[in-house]
Structure formats: structure tokens, C-alpha cells
Amino acid sequence: MTTDVSPGGVRQVLRDLSLSSVVAGAVAVLVSFAGPLTVVVQAAHAADLSEAQLSSWIWAVALGSGVTGFALSLRYRVPVVAAWSTPGAALLVGQLGDIRYEVAIGAYLAAAALTVLVGVTDWFDALMRRMPAAVVSGVLAGVLVRFGLDAFGALEDGPAVAGAVIAGYVLCRRLAPRYAIAAPLALGIAVAASTGSISLDGSEVALVMPVFTVPEWPGGALVSLALPLFLVTMSAQNAPGVAVLKEAGYAVPTGPVIRDTGLASAFFAPFGAHALNLGAITAAICTGPDAHQDRDRRYVAGLSCGVLYVAVGLFGTAIAGLFTALPPALVAAVAGVALLGALSGSLSRAFTEPRNRDAALIAFLTTASGITLLGLGAAFWGLVFGVTCRALWRGLRT
Numbered sequence: 194m195t196t197d198v199s200p201g202g203v204r205q206v207l208r209d210l211s212l213s214s215v216v217a218g219a220v221a222v223l224v225s226f227a228g229p230l231t232v233v234v235q236a237a238h239a240a241d242l243s244e245a246q247l248s249s250w251i252w253a254v255a256l257g258s259g260v261t262g263f264a265l266s267l268r269y270r271v272p273v274v275a276a277w278s279t280p281g282a283a284l285l286v287g288q289l290g291d292i293r294y295e296v297a298i299g300a301y302l303a304a305a306a307l308t309v310l311v312g313v314t315d316w317f318d319a320l321m322r323r324m325p326a327a328v329v330s331g332v333l334a335g336v337l338v339r340f341g342l343d344a345f346g347a348l349e350d351g352p353a354v355a356g357a358v359i360a361g362y363v364l365c366r367r368l369a370p371r372y373a374i375a376a377p378l379a380l381g382i383a384v385a386a387s388t389g390s391i392s393l394d395g396s397e398v399a400l401v402m403p404v405f406t407v408p409e410w411p412g413g414a415l416v417s418l419a420l421p422l423f424l425v426t427m428s429a430q431n432a433p434g435v436a437v438l439k440e441a442g443y444a445v446p447t448g449p450v451i452r453d454t455g456l457a458s459a460f461f462a463p464f465g466a467h468a469l470n471l472g473a474i475t476a477a478i479c480t481g482p483d484a485h486q487d488r489d490r491r492y493v494a495g496l497s498c499g500v501l502y503v504a505v506g507l508f509g510t511a512i513a514g515l516f517t518a519l520p521p522a523l524v525a526a527v528a529g530v531a532l533l534g535a536l537s538g539s540l541s542r543a544f545t546e547p548r549n550r551d552a553a554l555i556a557f558l559t560t561a562s563g564i565t566l567l568g569l570g571a572a573f574w575g576l577v578f579g580v581t582c583r584a585l586w587r588g589l590r591t
Contacts, residue, residue, distance in 0.1 A: 441481070450471065
């Protein structure tokens with residue numbers, strides 16, 4: 194994985210730098226740590242890990258996501274956002290208590306090896322190219338719609354904070370579109386701080402000392418943990434992540450990108466990282482028009498996200514605690530308004546062509562339902578049902 198760090202490349206990045214892109218990257222990090230991190234903490238508690246091991250886990254997923262996303266964004270000049278597998282962490286909540294940690298690390302490495310294999314063979318790239326655009330848009334809209342609903346649902350739990358964020362977004366979209374994310378975020382934080390909704394008591398900032406765990410052969414965990422971890426990560430994270438980039442009009446070679454996330458997963462696995470992958474929700478924040486009106490300059494949001502991931506990872510649970518101290522209404526409102534542009538575009542593209550509307554609707558509703566069948570998430574089944582219905586109905590019409 195090579196990147197352009199020449200003086201010319203650095204000058205180009207500085208020319209493309211903008212406040213809106215930097216803030217979009219910051220919001221992506223905020224969304225990652227304020228919600229999905231709690232799943233990692235739950236999994237660590239289920240395995241009875243020490244505080245040092247938990248900090249190392251956070252260090253590994255944050256640093257791994259940051260370095261990978263930064264390198265890929267710089268290489269392709271596209272806002273590629275890497276992240277850790279939230280459904281994978283949810284899977285571990287019920288698994289780690291029954292598996293020795295060293296064996297689990299071995300399973301992480303096996304899942305990473307499968308990911309690298311998929312990336313090298315390019316079959317995933319070929320499969321995604323065959324996916325109908327309307328169905329892919331329907332799936333992406335189904336992933337994003339929950340965040341839009343939660344933004345307005347936050348008015349019930351935190352009317353002052355959520356109201357300030359939504360009002361700020363509405364006004365900025367009319368008066369200063371470039372700051373449609375930055376201004377609502379700042380306004381929401383100000384209101385939350387003034388009402389005492391943010392508590393930072395007891396936060397001690399210190400650098401993390403990562404803990405290296407020697408992996409053991411996973412044995413039966415190859416089937417019980419490694420394979421499910423690989424499948425949920427590919428179906429619930431990488432597939433929507435590729436769809437986000439495709440929706441935004443970015444032509445990124447899927448195979449090499451998937452391969453590189455697998456290699457990063459393998460490198461950071463002994464330090465606790467269960468799985469690294471393409472971001473979906475966070476990527477939608479960084480690829481949307483609110484990140485920058487010029488699509489070719491939005492890659493700076495990916496760079497910003499990567500740098501901030503690394504900064505958070507270096508301090509582990511200490512800095513992560515600052516994110517979790519933010520009121521849920523603020524996080525929900527900011528995430529929701531940051532994704533409205535991507536949601537609007539996805540809905541528009543999903544239902545533009547009359548002949549594909551029904552299949553896109555099936556894909557949208559299936560994904561939005563949040564179902565999990567056979568251990569595979571709603572995004573996977575949204576693609577399956579949408580593509581199947583499209584093929585069946587088009588066949589019947591002919």
C-alpha cells in the first residue's frame with residue numbers, strides 16, 4: 194500500500210484542506226466512539242479482560258482504522274474510511290466468555306486471512322459490480338434511515354440539545370452550506386455544556402501501552418468464531434462500505450482495499466483488534482456533499498478521520514471516555530443531520546427508475562428492519578432479497 198508523501202503531494206493536500214472536510218472526519222470519529230465503542234467494552238467485560246487489555250483493544254482498533262483509512266484516502270484521493278467491525282464485536286459479546294483470549298486472537302488472524310484471500314481473488318469486487326445500482330441505493334438508504342429517524346427522535350430525550358443541532362443545520366443549509374456540519378456540532382456542544390449534560394469528571398489522560406498476546410491455534414474456534422466473524426464483517430460492514438463509495442461516485446478497486454483492511458486486521462490482531470473493515474455510516478459522513486461541495490476534495494475528510502482515530506487510539510480508554518461522556522441526544526442529532534445528504538441521495542437514486550422501484554423498496558425495507566438471519570445482518574439480506582426480487586420480476590415481465 195503506497196501513498197504519495199512527496200512535497201508535491203503534501204502541497205496538494207494543503208491546497209485541498211477545508212474546515213468542512215476536517216469537521217466531517219471529526220464527526221465520523223465522534224459517531225464511532227460514542228456508540229459502537231460500548232459494544233467493544235461489553236465484549237471485553239464478557240471475556241473478563243483486564244483494563245490494560247481493554248485499552249490495548251481500543252488502541253488497536255482505533256490505530257488500525259486510522260492508519261488504514263489515512264493511507265487509502267491518500268493513495269486513491271478518495272475519502273476511504275476504515276473502521277472496526279461493530280457486528281463482529283457484538284458477536285464476541287456472546288463468544289469470548291467461552292473461549293480463551295489467546296485462542297480468540299488466533300481466530301481473529303484466521304478471519305483476517307480469509308479477508309485477504311477475498312481481496313486477492315477479486316471475487317468480491319466482481320460481485321459488487323454486478324449489483325443493480327437501484328438495489329444498492331435501497332440498501333444504503335436502509336442503513337442510513339435509522340440515523341435520520343434517531344436525529345428527530347432525540348428531540349424527545351434532549352429537546353434543547355437536539356433542537357439546537359437541527360435548527361443550526363437548517364439555517365446553515367440556507368445561509369452557509371459549507372458549515373452545515375461544523376456549526377450544528379459546535380452549537381450542540383455549547384448547549385450541552387451550558388445545561389450540564391457533559392460530564393468529564395474522573396478522566397485521566399495517559400498514553401496506552403499496548404499488550405501483545407501470543408495467538409494460539411483456534412481449532413474449533415475456526416468454525417465457531419473465525420468464520421462467523423469473517424461473514425458478518427463482510428456482509429454488514431464491507432458490502433455497505435463499498436456501496437457508500439459507489440453511491441458517491443468513487444471508483445476504488447475493491448479487491449486491493451479489502452485486502453489491505455485484512456492485512457491491517459492481521460497486524461493489529463495480537464494487540465486485540467478483532468476485525469478492521471471499510472466504514473459504512475462513517476464513510477457516508479465523509480463522502481457526502483456536506484464534507485465539501487467539490488467531490489474531488491472530500492478525501493481530506495478521510496485523512497482527518499484517520500488522524501483523529503490515531504490520536505484517540507494513542508490514549509485508549511481515557512480519550513474514548515470523553516466521547517462517551519457526550520449526551521446521547523447530541524450524538525444522535527449530529528450523526529443524523531450529517532447523514533441527511535447521503536440519505537436523500539440514496540433514496541433519490543433508489544426510486545428514480547420505475548422498473549427497479551419495487552426491488553429497491555424491498556432492499557430498503559429489509560435493511561431498515563435490522564433483521565439478523567443465520568448470523569448475517571440486514572444489509573446482506575437487503576441485497577439478497579432486492580436482487581432476487583428484481584431478477585424474478587423482470588423475468589416475469591419478459
